[in-house]
Amino acid sequence: MYYAVFDANNFYVSCERVVNPKLQGIPVVVANPGGIILARSEEAKALGIQMAAPLFQIQELLEEQGVVVIPTHFSLYGDISQRIVTIIREEFPFVEEYSIDESFVFFPAKGAVTEFEARCCRVRDKIKQWTGIPVSVGIAATKTLAKVAVKRAKKLPHGVSVLDDKEVPEVLPHIPVGDVWGIGRALRKKLLAYGISTAGELAAVDPISFRKKFSVTLAYTIQELQGKSCFHGRQVPKPAQSILCSESYRQAITTRSEVEKKLFALCHRAGQQLRQHQEVAGAMGLFLQGNRFKRTGVMLGVQQHTTFVPATAYTPTFTKFVSDVLPQVMSEGDEVKRAGVYLFDLTPENSKQLAFFPSKMMSGDQSLKEQKAMMAIDAITRKWGKKRSFFLTIAI
Amino acid sequence: MKKQRKQKQLKSSVVTGVTAGFLLPNPAVNQQNFDLLTHLVEHPAATYFIEVQGHSMQEAGIFSGDIIIVDRAKEPKNGQVVVAVVDGTFTVKYLQIQGGKQYLVAGNSEYAPILLEEGMNIELWGVVTFVIHSVSS
Numbered sequence: 392m393y394y395a396v397f398d399a400n401n402f403y404v405s406c407e408r409v410v411n412p413k414l415q416g417i418p419v420v421v422a423n424p425g426g427i428i429l430a431r432s433e434e435a436k437a438l439g440i441q442m443a444a445p446l447f448q449i450q451e452l453l454e455e456q457g458v459v460v461i462p463t464h465f466s467l468y469g470d471i472s473q474r475i476v477t478i479i480r481e482e483f484p485f486v487e488e489y490s491i492d493e494s495f496v497f498f499p500a501k502g503a504v505t506e507f508e509a510r511c512c513r514v515r516d517k518i519k520q521w522t523g524i525p526v527s528v529g530i531a532a533t534k535t536l537a538k539v540a541v542k543r544a545k546k547l548p549h550g551v552s553v554l555d556d557k558e559v560p561e562v563l564p565h566i567p568v569g570d571v572w573g574i575g576r577a578l579r580k581k582l583l584a585y586g587i588s589t590a591g592e593l594a595a596v597d598p599i600s601f602r603k604k605f606s607v608t609l610a611y612t613i614q615e616l617q618g619k620s621c622f623h624g625r626q627v628p629k630p631a632q633s634i635l636c637s638e639s640y641r642q643a644i645t646t647r648s649e650v651e652k653k654l655f656a657l658c659h660r661a662g663q664q665l666r667q668h669q670e671v672a673g674a675m676g677l678f679l680q681g682n683r684f685k686r687t688g689v690m691l692g693v694q695q696h697t698t699f700v701p702a703t704a705y706t707p708t709f710t711k712f713v714s715d716v717l718p719q720v721m722s723e724g725d726e727v728k729r730a731g732v733y734l735f736d737l738t739p740e741n742s743k744q745l746a747f748f749p750s751k752m753m754s755g756d757q758s759l760k761e762q763k764a765m766m767a768i769d770a771i772t773r774k775w776g777k778k779r780s781f782f783l784t785i786a787i
Numbered sequence: 788m789k790k791q792r793k794q795k796q797l798k799s800s801v802v803t804g805v806t807a808g809f810l811l812p813n814p815a816v817n818q819q820n821f822d823l824l825t826h827l828v829e830h831p832a833a834t835y836f837i838e839v840q841g842h843s844m845q846e847a848g849i850f851s852g853d854i855i856i857v858d859r860a861k862e863p864k865n866g867q868v869v870v871a872v873v874d875g876t877f878t879v880k881y882l883q884i885q886g887g888k889q890y891l892v893a894g895n896s897e898y899a900p901i902l903l904e905e906g907m908n909i910e911l912w913g914v915v916t917f918v919i920h921s922v923s924s
Contacts, residue, residue, distance in 0.1 A: 412910070413875040474832040521833035521859050523912075 392620065393498040393530055395511050396537040397479055397518075399472075400525045400545060402492035403430035406471050407461050409523040418458040422446055423673055423736050424698070429463065429632065465735050466696040469676040473694070474522045482514045491633040491733060495534060504530065504553055512551050525550065532556060534622045535615035538572040539563070539590070556618060563616065564591030573612050581605070590616060634672070636661040637731030643681060644727045647717060650679065654713045657732040662706035665734055666765055671702035673736030675712055679721060680729040693720040702738055705761040709734075827917050833860035835913065837870065837877065844868070844879050846894035853920045855879065857913035868894075868915040873901065874908050879915065 399405060403421040408414045418434035426446040438456055440449060446460065453460065472491045480486050483496040498507040511528045518526045529541025531554040539562065544552035554562060569579040571590050587593050594616035602610035611621035636657040644650050654677060665672055676696040695716040699708060709732070721727065828834045835857045839849055847868055849855060855870070863869050865884040870877060871891055880891035880901075889903040903909055 412872040412877065412912075415875060477832040521830065523859070 394537045395530045397494045398541045399492040404432045405524045465674045532618045533615040533620045566590035634734040639729045658709040669740045670737045671704045672734035673702040674698045676733040681726040830860035843893040856917040858916045859913040861914040870912040872910045
């Protein structure tokens with residue numbers, strides 16, 4: 392049993408380079424409207440520019456080194472992301488989209504990892520040819536180990552790396568614990584206090600005792616490092632830089648009201664994930680796919696995007712966007728086979744950036760009110776399950 | 788650069804064989820449900836729409852302001868119109884393959900052919916499959 396993770400290299404920068412080849416080979420960063428760096432090219436990384444650095448703090452470096460700063464174009468990233476997933480899905484029907492630039496695929500057969508590797512290589516080359524985006528692939532027994540493998544793959548020219556069971560004990564001691572999938576800054580600090588500084592040391596502890604000390608998620612991460620797969624389906628240890636919630640429908644949906652309902656549910660799920668990690672979203676996108684390209688069997692659908700100033704985690708803001716744009720992208724009778732909602736440009740809630748236009752800015756009271764409403768809804772969801780609270784989201 | 792940002796329904800009925808002002812419906816095409824995008828786009832995941840500036844491909848029927856449909860999934864063949872990136876700039880040219888050598892040739896004799904050699908900063912980006920040209924402006 393193997394998992395592979397397809398991870399696009401410097402995704403936002405790579406997208407910009409597809410449509411503007413002048414950006415090849417030079418240091419490039421993509422920054423959000425608040426001046427925070429969201430993506431860096433390899434050349435920019437080599438200059439020591441850090442992720443999430445504010446532009447104003449490194450103004451001099453940017454000017455001295457001639458770093459090109461590009462504003463975000465989320466509609467472009469969403470479009471190319473869907474192209475990539477479409478290509479992966481042609482080879483592997485069950486793709487689990489984890490974020491805008493990462494997808495997992497699952498290979499159930501035992502032993503024949505070389506066959507799986509060959510298929511992944513083929514898909515990777517096809518993605519490069521068809522979309523222009525370089526993608527790296529990590530293959531291993533669990534998702535967490537596949538994430539380890541993909542880091543190694545990024546340094547290889549052919550961009551595919553298999554981490555087999557025998558290699559794991561040699562590789563893990565060289566990986567800082569903070570680089571393990573799902574280990575954030577706060578957790579890393581706590582683990583250091585326990586004398587755990589590498590992935591190898593983390594893999595050596597007893598997951599059950601750590602479940603009590605820390606969390607179920609960390610216990611899963613430990614087991615995954617030990618080679619036992621624990622993160623199935625939507626279960627993941629942390630949100631990526633973007634949240635993506637999508638669904639496929641065996642039976643195409645043809646009424647707009649039904650699609651709207653499905654999108655609302657996806658907004659609700661995305662919003663919940665966002666708030667669980669105490670983050671706010673600066674932009675949002677939705678997409679619909681259907682049988683519009685019957686001839687080739689390939690589907691690419693419609694997309695719409697918007698930005699939020701200030702960033703928000705308020706589900707009704709997301710559902711309002713859905714209601715606003717759905718009539719533009721879907722006619723009654725269109726066949727929808729897949730629907731999805733993206734949340735982009737995620738930032739921690741407490742560092743919410745101020746809006747440029749004060750008139751659009753929410754008053755503190757309003758913001759607090761929304762936050763309280765969301766907390767109540769999330770609490771109900773936890774208690775009663777998803778279906779119960781769903782009508783509440785619409786009713787607000 | 789125009790992308791497939793809005794793939795809204797582009798349904799329209801099709802008429803072919805316009806001779807002397809008579810419109811002859813094409814029975815081979817289901818007129819009620821003709822989807823222009825399906826007709827124009829073979830590989831949606833690999834297709835880009837690009838607006839053309841410049842006059843180097845007028846002979847090929849590509850004029851400034853036209854929109855070309857570019858398919859990156861197709862293998863470029865001799866004589867096809869291709870999009871190439873030359874020193875970081877998009878350009879549209881004929882691809883000519885002669886004696887194992889590849890040339891980029893403009894559809895306008897004022898421009899000299901470019902021989903593709905190892906180490907040059909040239910990339911064949913995609914194959915042009917259709918041109919959208921407005922005849923009313």
